[in-house]
Amino acid sequence: MRELLRVAPGGAVDLAAVDPRSTPGLPGQEVTGPQRKEWTRGQVTLIGAELGRRQEMLFADATARQSARPVGAAAGVDGSAGGGEGAAAAGGADRAGVTGGRRVLLVLQAMDCGGKDGTIKRVAGAMNPLGLHVRSFGPPTAEELQHDFLWRIRRALPPPGYVGVFNRSHYEDVLVARVESLVPESIWQARYDEINAFEREQADAGVTMVKVLLHISYAEQGRRLLERLDEPRKHWKYDPSDVDARARWDDYQAAYAEALSRCGTDAAPWYVVPADRKWYRDWAVAHLLRETFDTLDLGYPPAGFDVRRERERLLGSERTS
Amino acid sequence: MRELLRVAPGGAVDLAAVDPRSTPGLPGQEVTGPQRKEWTRGQVTLIGAELGRRQEMLFADATARQSARPVGAAAGVDGSAGGGEGAAAAGGADRAGVTGGRRVLLVLQAMDCGGKDGTIKRVAGAMNPLGLHVRSFGPPTAEELQHDFLWRIRRALPPPGYVGVFNRSHYEDVLVARVESLVPESIWQARYDEINAFEREQADAGVTMVKVLLHISYAEQGRRLLERLDEPRKHWKYDPSDVDARARWDDYQAAYAEALSRCGTDAAPWYVVPADRKWYRDWAVAHLLRETFDTLDLGYPPAGFDVRRERERLLGSERTS
Numbered sequence: 001m002r003e004l005l006r007v008a009p010g011g012a013v014d015l016a017a018v019d020p021r022s023t024p025g026l027p028g029q030e031v032t033g034p035q036r037k038e039w040t041r042g043q044v045t046l047i048g049a050e051l052g053r054r055q056e057m058l059f060a061d062a063t064a065r066q067s068a069r070p071v072g073a074a075a076g077v078d079g080s081a082g083g084g085e086g087a088a089a090a091g092g093a094d095r096a097g098v099t100g101g102r103r104v105l106l107v108l109q110a111m112d113c114g115g116k117d118g119t120i121k122r123v124a125g126a127m128n129p130l131g132l133h134v135r136s137f138g139p140p141t142a143e144e145l146q147h148d149f150l151w152r153i154r155r156a157l158p159p160p161g162y163v164g165v166f167n168r169s170h171y172e173d174v175l176v177a178r179v180e181s182l183v184p185e186s187i188w189q190a191r192y193d194e195i196n197a198f199e200r201e202q203a204d205a206g207v208t209m210v211k212v213l214l215h216i217s218y219a220e221q222g223r224r225l226l227e228r229l230d231e232p233r234k235h236w237k238y239d240p241s242d243v244d245a246r247a248r249w250d251d252y253q254a255a256y257a258e259a260l261s262r263c264g265t266d267a268a269p270w271y272v273v274p275a276d277r278k279w280y281r282d283w284a285v286a287h288l289l290r291e292t293f294d295t296l297d298l299g300y301p302p303a304g305f306d307v308r309r310e311r312e313r314l315l316g317s318e319r320t321s
Numbered sequence: 322m323r324e325l326l327r328v329a330p331g332g333a334v335d336l337a338a339v340d341p342r343s344t345p346g347l348p349g350q351e352v353t354g355p356q357r358k359e360w361t362r363g364q365v366t367l368i369g370a371e372l373g374r375r376q377e378m379l380f381a382d383a384t385a386r387q388s389a390r391p392v393g394a395a396a397g398v399d400g401s402a403g404g405g406e407g408a409a410a411a412g413g414a415d416r417a418g419v420t421g422g423r424r425v426l427l428v429l430q431a432m433d434c435g436g437k438d439g440t441i442k443r444v445a446g447a448m449n450p451l452g453l454h455v456r457s458f459g460p461p462t463a464e465e466l467q468h469d470f471l472w473r474i475r476r477a478l479p480p481p482g483y484v485g486v487f488n489r490s491h492y493e494d495v496l497v498a499r500v501e502s503l504v505p506e507s508i509w510q511a512r513y514d515e516i517n518a519f520e521r522e523q524a525d526a527g528v529t530m531v532k533v534l535l536h537i538s539y540a541e542q543g544r545r546l547l548e549r550l551d552e553p554r555k556h557w558k559y560d561p562s563d564v565d566a567r568a569r570w571d572d573y574q575a576a577y578a579e580a581l582s583r584c585g586t587d588a589a590p591w592y593v594v595p596a597d598r599k600w601y602r603d604w605a606v607a608h609l610l611r612e613t614f615d616t617l618d619l620g621y622p623p624a625g626f627d628v629r630r631e632r633e634r635l636l637g638s639e640r641t642s
Contacts, residue, residue, distance in 0.1 A: 060557035121449045235624040236381035303556040
């Protein structure tokens with residue numbers, strides 16, 4: 001799947017050539033009709049359980065690296081990878097040594113209604129929330145605007161051992177910022193290189209990024225927006241500005257193509273997932289994550305203590321009453 | 322369940338009187354034997370799905386309140402409750418008005434092996450990770466120690482619309498801090514009132530707290546620690562200091578009893594959940610959360626736009642090619 005959906009580094013990207021209804025790499029082609037959808041959903045459940053196991057190994061690995069605990073730790077920690085956000089991240093990276101504080105970061109980008117929320121619910125939802133680090137990026141706040149565009153991104157990175165999910169990301173700064181002319185061209189043009197440098201730096205620090213464009217068609221976006229209007233329980237998801245952005249569809253597609261082409265690197269590859277079919281989308285993203293975990297060669301860490309001695313201490317603690 | 326498991330405000334707490342293997346409030350007593358466990362697990366799945374629906378309503382409610390979007394928002398947001406941590410929280414509280422920026426916060430405390438991680442996996446895992454805000458508290462870092470004990474807690478509060486989960490909490494500062502004499506008695510004695518004032522303040526700001534002690538027996542802790550030693554894949558969860566803390570079991574039970582007695586308030590009640598049986602524990606916590614959602618009287622917010630007009634704009638955007 002990674003080879004199949006990946007944007008070739010340095011290559012031109014033609015999104016119009018990718019059919020949003022296609023299902024590249026999906027096995028079980030012998031299963032057809034409505035059963036195909038059900039079969040694929042079943043596969044997502046199976047892959048999800050496997051993702052949960054890998055997530056635990058990643059977490060265990062980071063916990064073991066942090067086992068040199070701070071003073072006063074006696075009974076204050078229970079295998080948790082740590083306290084406050086930045087603190088945990090910094091502490092972990094500090095003690096990680098040569099191999100870095102490993103973590104996985106799924107970056108999700110899409111046009112409105114592209115399915116980011118649904119993907120998070122079904123794919124990230126298969127993992128233990130204790131080891132997940134999900135962050136959504138809206139328009140920058142007044143405080144965020146006082147810093148460079150990567151400032152809020154750095155603060156939102158997952159600590160070692162965690163699986164992070166970015167619901168939108170720093171790519172908004174070369175997408176909406178470009179299409180809506182929120183900054184001068186000289187500013188957004190410089191950002192592609194800045195993003196590549198940042199992502200290279202993160203890769204060196206142990207962050208394995210999986211950047212995914214959920215690729216939907218213009219027609220499918222229209223259907224989904226209409227569904228939000230026709231279903232009162234979905235009104236909260238609708239925003240009139242979504243139709244304004246829809247009017248600039250082609251500009252957005254061009255901006256996506258350039259971002260994927262210029263920032264699809266070996267350090268942080270981009271994948272294009274056809275997303276008109278939700279069941280395929282979930283399956284493809286789950287599969288990409290599993291393959292990414294495979295490259296990490298995870299395993300449970302060895303005990304950092306004398307197992308026999310601990311067993312004796314523990315058995316000696318039994319009470320008769 | 323809330324009435325059944327709740328610590329009466331102002332009352333004395335006798336943890337020894339609560340059987341960790343009991344299953345108060347569990348219906349379906351006609352189902353017995355091994356089937357009882359399976360039946361209860363099925364109920365957790367059903368309640369979990371309901372929790373997911375309530376969580377979405379809570380999220381929708383906060384999103385609607387935030388609908389006065391900042392400049393430049395055109396296409397940058399997609400129903401997400403917002404950007405950086407503090408930013409989202411502050412922004413939401415700002416615009417929430419009279420009813421406050423509503424959110425739910427599950428606080429989990431337990432002795433080692435009490436089942437906090439498992440509860441988070443099964444109960445919080447039933448909700449959408451996009452709207453979850455899980456935070457684990459370990460021993461304070463050097464930075465955290467430079468501030469009062471509630472500083473890191475305030476920074477970890479869920480933004481409006483989110484369901485927060487605290488894996489350990491500010492209660493460690495009247496538990497481990499007291500039993501291990503990490504601070505003088507005059508310091509930890511003052512903290513009960515400080516905690517009550519803090520929790521009252523949070524309740525007024527829209528935070529509905531559900532504080533749960535997962536109550537296990539001394540014998541069950543011994544079994545679970547042994548399991549961690551005997552299973553190499555669980556070694557990462559074991560820490561030799563856990564046996565040291567076990568030696569001070571009675572001191573910890575006394576510290577828990579006092580914390581529950583002094584900080585079980587109407588604004589932020591404490592619940593004691595018998596937790597030797599994992600399936601009952603998950604069921605009870607899920608049930609407590611569902612009942613807590615019920616008190617919030619949630620519903621989907623009305624549209625903040627003219628639905629008919631938006632429908633026309635959207636249909637006018639259809640392309641023929």
